[in-house]
Amino acid sequence: MVAMTDHISGIEGRGRYRALVLRRLVLIFCLIGALFASVAVDMALGPANYPLADVLTALFRPDTVSDQLRVVIWDIRMPIALMAVTVGASLSVAGAQMQTILANPLASPFTLGISAAAGFGAALGLVAGVAVFPVAVQYMVPINAFLMAMLAALFIHFASTMRGVTVETIVLLGIALVFTFNAALSLLEYLASEQALAAVVFWTMGSLTKATWPKVWITGAVLLFALPLFARHAWALTALRLGDDKAASFGINVRRLRLEAMMTVSLLAAIPVSFVGTIGFVGLVAPHIARMLVGEDQRFFLPASVLCGALLLSVTSVVSKMLIPGAVLPIGVITALVGVPFFFVLIFTNRRRAW
């Protein structure tokens, strides 16, 4: 063995690394536990005040409870609670991967204009009945939202690959997209009928109350489609954080990886937004919370992002039901109010680097 000098340090890294992995796994299992607890509380809360024991019975032995209780738990509360989980997870993973592939801590579907583009696409369908791509009427809104989101994502992607375009330029382009699509959305709102305007306002406030089982399945399916793709590239995506040259030197086709990831991210960001409206905070902050907890090795960062996003939106769903008894406040409004104090606590108490 050749060494730089005769002295070789006796520090054993293998054991310390195994301990680090164990600590991260424990953190991830804690997040899973917290998420289950939050979802249970979310399902127990609602205008109809059922005791927790009845809710649990309805969950695990639905044939033994009244039809009314079964319908309330299974057809109203559970879709809302699970929609919070799938939407939160989707937006968080989308934000995490945008921050990774653009090497930008400010990147998220919201700050780079992808959510705004999706919202505008949906509003085009809701207000003007315009389909960006000719499809059946019932699919027009989500397809519009997805295509507009993908256009915005592609624009950001190609801009980021141009010579001389810096990280700051990308953020500025994203902000320009947000303003452009918001202005176009306002114009549509101005021209909209009363009914269409109500539907568009639903978008801009973000709400889980119209969650249904098909929407939960679709959002969950998109998430289940995206996660294995990201998981397959876990080492490569982590390497992107070392810079393009370094990642390429590891044998990674950086351009193709970035394009694939961006396509998947646009799908992840667009579908939830098309169902629940604009929810801005989760995609930006949940990945940072995950990063502070487990670092940026995607084998841990990816599941932690899923769980942090899901937990943040699930807790927000709980809070939105508790703030004013009997009323469910729009979740898009509450998300930041719940998340910001928690995020501040993490930033000020965590001595490790957050980016």
Place this chain on the structure above:
Amino acid sequence: MVSLTLEKVGATYGRRTVLSDVNTGVLRGGGLTAVIGPNAAGKSTLFKRIASLTSGPGTVHLSDTAKGTEGICYMPQDTGANAVLTVYESVLLSAKQGSGWKVKDSELSEIDRVLSELRIADLAFRGLGELSGGQRQLVSIAQALVRKPEVLLMDEPTSALDLFRQIEVLGFMKRLSAQSGMAVLIALHDLNHALRYCDDTIVIGGGSVLASGPTHEVITADMLRSVYRVEARVEACSMGRPVVIVDESL
């Protein structure tokens, strides 16, 4: 022992040609080859072209290789300082590319070995963002070595290191290369390091090869005048080693 030959190698960025008609003799493993030249001469581009990270005409011939082009490893000038990763994780990352999630004990032992060899085991669980430029350069070398390359292309690996570490790293690479048969090409600005550690030297300027051959034949007063525009002498020091003494710029 691996050997490398470049035949009419060029590189292009879009329509712009940044490197053309680079030919070399047979560059054999077991020693260091310096790649020198002024700033923006095309040294990094040559490395990227050899590692197939950029496109261009010509052929890179490899012989007596077990891994083929997979065995070529390019080590860029710096490694990302913003990543929220420990040194250990960043080296593991290099070793695990293209493989599964599970990390074997033997892979971790290899990382321990490389970090110990480079005497940075004490940095293993520090974040990349906490390191100095020089420490990051050593981590970058660890990331390259853990891949067990047959041809290692090091882009200014000592630029941020203090004098002690420069000597230590170059001496280590020379011994490692001799022991493993690895071919190591090193972009250097310090010509005295090239004279002391490198058997062969390639001079790049304006995107083409200006001179190549045994180091003591390539680094001459004439070459320094024409390539670097300095008036300089190459003389033997008190220990008999050749050194470059710069008198003035032209």
